[in-house]
Amino acid sequence: MNETNEIASLDRLIHEPARLAILSVLYAVKEADFLFLLRETGLTKGNLSTHLSKLEAAGYIEIEKGYVGKLPQTLCRMTEQGRRAFDDYRKQLKDFLNNF
């Protein structure tokens, strides 16, 4: 019935600005390492690390740990599930904005 009410059902995992920033990057590039995300989002390392873990736990991204030369590298990419969730989220937001 009430459109504005549906805002309450927003996916809070995505709604968090830090995660929104991460997902925005991953949505566009399909693969990004930790340091790239760090620069792109402006988050601190600790913060980025925990947000990535949450997104992974939710099944929204995949994390692949490897090495580049002798240095560790954390590679991230969005899953199909993540892509769908992000699409849905943006649609909800768009619908919400259209009420004004």
Add this chain to the structure above:
Amino acid sequence: MNETNEIASLDRLIHEPARLAILSVLYAVKEADFLFLLRETGLTKGNLSTHLSKLEAAGYIEIEKGYVGKLPQTLCRMTEQGRRAFDDYRKQLKDFLNNF
């Protein structure tokens, strides 16, 4: 420079879905009492009460306590400051969505 990065600067007081629901109602009606907001947002009483207090503390809404007959009544309306903040928030969101 980076557009997606700006999502980090979203007003978190407004960004919270419960408060977003409250503000959406108040933006439209200009004056609403506690019980109306309760029905309209679907929040619990405790929750609504604390969110209203936060919005008031931020200067985004005004709260006027009075009586209707012998029953207490809490009347809420958006301030100009709140209206501007809400407008800004929506604009930021809209800009964000336009990146996709």
Add this chain to the structure above:
DNA sequence: CAAACCGGTTTGCGTTACAAACCTTATATA
């Protein structure tokens, strides 16, 4: 071989959102 650096993770802490419990006054019931 110590110090600084790299790529992250974990810890500690203040803040938050939430609903249950509670409060005050008013009305209904027995």
Add this chain to the structure above:
DNA sequence: TATATAAGGTTTGTAACGCAAACCGGTTTG
């Protein structure tokens, strides 16, 4: 007249959260 019950909110308790500082294993530099 006691005593539930309801109305309209507020306060309390608690688990989860977001954040940056501190930390960690390994590598390179001085």
